[in-house]
Amino acid sequence: MTTVTRRGKKPSAWVRLLRNPSGLIGLCIIILFVAVALLAAFTISPFPPAAQHVKDRLTGPSQTYLLGTDLFGRDLASRLMEGAKNSLYVASLSVLLASFLGISLGLMAGYLGHWPDNLIMRIMDVFFAFPALLLALLVITVLGSGLNNTVLAIGIVYTPIFARVARGPVLAVKEMEFVQAGRSLGANPLRLILKHILPNILAPLLVQISLALSWSLLTEAGLSFLGLGVQPPAASWGVMLSESRGIAERAPWLMFFPGAAIALGVLGFNMLGDGLRDVLDPKTRSKR
Amino acid sequence: MFSYLVKRILSFLPTLLGVSLLVFLAIRLVPGDAITATLGTEAGMLTDVQRQALERYYGLDKPAWQQYFIWLGEAIKGNLGFSIRHGKAVSSLILERFPLTLELALFAIIIALIIGIPIGLLSAIKQNSIFDIAGRFLALIGLAMPNFLVGTLIIFVLSVYFRILPNAGDYADFATNPLKNVQQLFFPAFTLGFAFSASVMRMTRSSMLEVLNEDFVRTARSKGLANRRVINRHALRNALIPVVTLIGVEMGYLLGGAFIVEQIFALPGLGRLTINAVSQREYALVQGASLFIALNILVINLLVDLLYASLDPRISYDDSN
Numbered sequence: 001m002t003t004v005t006r007r008g009k010k011p012s013a014w015v016r017l018l019r020n021p022s023g024l025i026g027l028c029i030i031i032l033f034v035a036v037a038l039l040a041a042f043t044i045s046p047f048p049p050a051a052q053h054v055k056d057r058l059t060g061p062s063q064t065y066l067l068g069t070d071l072f073g074r075d076l077a078s079r080l081m082e083g084a085k086n087s088l089y090v091a092s093l094s095v096l097l098a099s100f101l102g103i104s105l106g107l108m109a110g111y112l113g114h115w116p117d118n119l120i121m122r123i124m125d126v127f128f129a130f131p132a133l134l135l136a137l138l139v140i141t142v143l144g145s146g147l148n149n150t151v152l153a154i155g156i157v158y159t160p161i162f163a164r165v166a167r168g169p170v171l172a173v174k175e176m177e178f179v180q181a182g183r184s185l186g187a188n189p190l191r192l193i194l195k196h197i198l199p200n201i202l203a204p205l206l207v208q209i210s211l212a213l214s215w216s217l218l219t220e221a222g223l224s225f226l227g228l229g230v231q232p233p234a235a236s237w238g239v240m241l242s243e244s245r246g247i248a249e250r251a252p253w254l255m256f257f258p259g260a261a262i263a264l265g266v267l268g269f270n271m272l273g274d275g276l277r278d279v280l281d282p283k284t285r286s287k288r
Numbered sequence: 289m290f291s292y293l294v295k296r297i298l299s300f301l302p303t304l305l306g307v308s309l310l311v312f313l314a315i316r317l318v319p320g321d322a323i324t325a326t327l328g329t330e331a332g333m334l335t336d337v338q339r340q341a342l343e344r345y346y347g348l349d350k351p352a353w354q355q356y357f358i359w360l361g362e363a364i365k366g367n368l369g370f371s372i373r374h375g376k377a378v379s380s381l382i383l384e385r386f387p388l389t390l391e392l393a394l395f396a397i398i399i400a401l402i403i404g405i406p407i408g409l410l411s412a413i414k415q416n417s418i419f420d421i422a423g424r425f426l427a428l429i430g431l432a433m434p435n436f437l438v439g440t441l442i443i444f445v446l447s448v449y450f451r452i453l454p455n456a457g458d459y460a461d462f463a464t465n466p467l468k469n470v471q472q473l474f475f476p477a478f479t480l481g482f483a484f485s486a487s488v489m490r491m492t493r494s495s496m497l498e499v500l501n502e503d504f505v506r507t508a509r510s511k512g513l514a515n516r517r518v519i520n521r522h523a524l525r526n527a528l529i530p531v532v533t534l535i536g537v538e539m540g541y542l543l544g545g546a547f548i549v550e551q552i553f554a555l556p557g558l559g560r561l562t563i564n565a566v567s568q569r570e571y572a573l574v575q576g577a578s579l580f581i582a583l584n585i586l587v588i589n590l591l592v593d594l595l596y597a598s599l600d601p602r603i604s605y606d607d608s609n
Contacts, residue, residue, distance in 0.1 A: 126306035129582040129589075131544025137566050141574050142317045218434050222548055225436045226563055241440060245552075248444045255444060259437045267432035 016279040023275020026210075029268030033084060040078075040085035047075040049082035049235050058251045068253040070243065076253065080261055082235035087265065090150050090230070091216040097155030098216075099209055102162020107193050109163065110170025121167065124160035132157045136219055140228050150229045154216045165208045169201035176200075203280035207273055214269030221262050237262045293594065300590055307582045308363065312356050315575045323348070327372075363579065369572030371565075378576035381561060386580070388557035391462060392480060392549065393542040395473050397535060399481035400488050405531070407485075408492025412527075413519065415497065423489060430486025435545050439479040439552040446475070459556055476553040480545050484538055491534050496527040529596070536592025540585045 017023040039045065046066065047053075053073035061068045067076040109120040127135065139153035173179060174197060182192050223229030224238030232239055237258045244254035323342050324331040334342070343349045347358050362368075368378040411423040446452045460468040499505060500523055508518045547559030554560075558577060565573035 122302060122306065125303045126310055129303060129307050129540075129586050130578065131540040131547075131581065131585070133544040133547055134562070134578060134581055137547075137562065138311070138314050138574065138578050141566050141569070141571070142314050222434060222436055226548065226551060228563075228566060238436075241437065245440060245443075248440070249448050252444065252448075255440055259441065262434060262437055263429070263432045266434070267428065270428070270431055 013279055017275055020275040020278050022271045023279060026268050026271030026273070026275055029264060030272060033265055033268060034088065036081050037084040037088040040081040045075075045078040045081045047078045049078045050074065050233055051078075058247070060251070061253055067257050068251065070240075070251070070254055071247060076240075076257055079235040079240060080237070080257055083237045083240060083258065083261065084265075086147065086230055086234060086236050087217055087220055090147065090154065090220040091213050093151045094154035094216045094220075095158065095209060095212045097151065098158035098212060099162050099205070101155070102159040102164075103166045103198075103205060105159070106163040106166025107170055107197065110167040111174055111189065111193055111197065113171075117167075120163065124163045127157075127160040132215070132219055133222060136223060137228065140223070145223075145228045145231055147230050147234065150220055150223055153223070154219050157219065158212050158216060161212065162205070162208060165204055166201060169204060170197055173197050173200045207276045207280060210269055210273035210276055214266045214273065217262070217265050217269065237265075296590060296593060300586060304583065304586060307586070308360055308579060309356065311575050311579045311582070312359055314578075315571045316352065318571060363576075368576030368579070371570055371573050373568060373570055374573075378572050381573065382558060382576055382580050385556060385558040385561045387461070388459070388555060389543065389546045389550065389559055391469075392473055392477055392546050392555070392557060393539065395477035396481035396484060396542055396546075399477055400484035401531075403481070403485035404488025405492050405528070408489040409496055409519075409524070409527075411489070411493045412496035412500065420493075423493070427486040427489045430483050430489075433483065435479050435483060436548045436552060438482050439476070439549055442475050442479055443552065472555075476549045476555060479552070480542060480549045483545075484542065487534060487538060488531060491530055492527060495530045496523065499523045499527045502526075533592060533596055536588055536595075539588045539592075543581055543585065 011019075017027070040049070051074065053069060053075070055073065056065065056069050057071060057073040059065055059069045059073075065075050065077070067080065069075055070079070105120050105124070109117040130138070135157045136150075136153040139156050140149060143149040143152060179192065179196055182196060220229055220236065221238035221241070224236040225242045226238075227242065230236035230239055232243070240258035241255060241262070244251070244258065248255040323334070323339060323346070327334070331339075340349075347355055350358070366379050368382070370376070371378055371381055374381055407423045407426070411420040414420055443453075459472060462469040505518060505523055508522045509515075513521075543559075546557060547563055549555070550557040550560040551563055558581070562574060562577040564570075565577065
């Protein structure tokens with residue numbers, strides 16, 4: 001499809017994202033995901049997620065139970081909705097924490113340079129030496145399992161990535177004339193960082209946020225699958241997938257639907273990340 | 289190159305110290321004191337005198353910084369503590385279980401390369417063809433499916449349709465029974481390698497596309513060389529360099545991913561040992577395993593950096609550059 005735009009007037013990033021197939025599909029999946037989570041947050045679901053219908057245990061998908069029931073007779077669709085809410089809660093809060101800590105550290109390291117830069121980035125290197133899951137396990141060993149501790153664990157795990165992604169562009173932007181001018185006029189460093197440097201490095205950070213949401217969704221599901229994240233009877237897609245083991249032969253829907261939900265959620269954030277990268281990265285843009 | 293090597297090793301040491309400090313502090317931050325953490329409910333039965341004697345024995349009566357250096361000194365000597373539950377030294381438990389985890393990770397890399405490189409290359413060579421679109425779609429699916437989902441699906445398909453339960457029997461190591469070992473590790477390694485093959489495919493494709501547009505490839509083509517020869521002799525080697533880096537970067541992911549895969553397929557590796565140690569609050573074991581894995585990853589990263597330098601003639605680590 002060819003779109004005609006007036007010469008000299010570049011379409012906004014939003015329009016470019018909506019025209020990007022990967023970005024558009026990713027955005028649609030995430031909107032669906034958020035809508036389902038919001039419905040669960042306002043307790044709008046076919047059944048209460050913890051309600052047990054003992055007579056209807058392990059019933060396949062039907063008109064009454066859209067996606068079937070589990071071993072305790074709980075409605076799978078309602079639990080999937082509750083799982084979407086919990087997964088989105090953990091993913092968004094942990095990425096919020098990681099991006100706040102990581103971007104702050106990256107901005108400080110890049111702007112201050114010298115020994116603070118060295119110190120901060122060497123500390124980040126220490127965190128990079130651990131696989132994400134192992135670091136999360138280490139944090140959970142200290143804090144214990146549970147919804148909020150999972151948020152903290154995942155937030156800590158992904159902080160160094162944000163620090164590294166933020167620091168690189170700061171090094172380039174701080175040498176630009178408008179920042180140098182601000183410095184020479186004696187502008188407050190905090191104001192300079194927040195008002196002038198941060199807006200200029202937002203593009204790679206937005207891409208990173210989208211990708212980090214997909215990783216944190218995966219890490220939460222992985223931890224919950226291992227029994228170290230969200231604790232039953234609270235619903236989480238990882239917990240539900242783990243609970244399906246052993247009975248999947250009799251009730252394959254218990255494995256299929258949570259599995260598809262995890263894959264779809266991750267796919268959505270990955271595609272949005274790819275779309276954002278295409279739209280915001282000047283290198284990719286110039287190639288198109 | 290030599291000065292780079294020295295610098296790289298010197299920068300490795302502070303990171304290693306930082307890793308040891310983080311692992312030490314993490315376990316110090318566990319709520320309650322170390323004696324209670326180690327003995328659990330049995331700690332309540334200790335008298336004050338017994339508790340003080342134990343504190344003296346474990347060096348817990350000393351200041352924290354002194355405890356750290358004592359612990360570090362012992363760790364360097366190979367003493368990572370004792371696992372009460374297993375009745376064995378932590379270091380010997382780790383050394384017993386690590387070969388399986390490493391073998392699993394290496395097997396997964398081989399599977400990922402076998403799947404990812406040919407698809408990535410063909411995707412690049414036949415850019416925008418049906419094959420390319422299918423390959424990219426496969427990669428997208430591969431990246432969206434976590435290994436615990438792939439593993440659960442594989443076990444489901446094998447048990448329901450083929451009546452096979454992978455690794456239901458005793459685990460056989462490679463030295464004792466290589467054939468059984470490969471049979472037992474194939475599905476876990478495939479599970480672990482599936483998502484990685486998607487990354488390899490994407491990296492190979494983009495890097496091959498970049499190389500195919502380079503001047504030296506155009507020159508080779510303009511000399512009249514056959515397309516196959518241009519690809520095999522000129523483009524392939526250069527296109528695969530980023531894949532080597534990817535393997536290094538993803539080694540941590542693979543070792544971490546092996547944790548879940550070992551748990552799903554009931555393999556007695558280091559990952560399963562660590563996960564159980566976290567559930568059972570065996571702090572010395574969590575501490576030892578974390579330190580050991582982080583050390584491995586640091587060493588792998590160092591080796592990859594050096595390998596990268598030797599593979600790519602454009603990269604020089606001389607001071608003049």
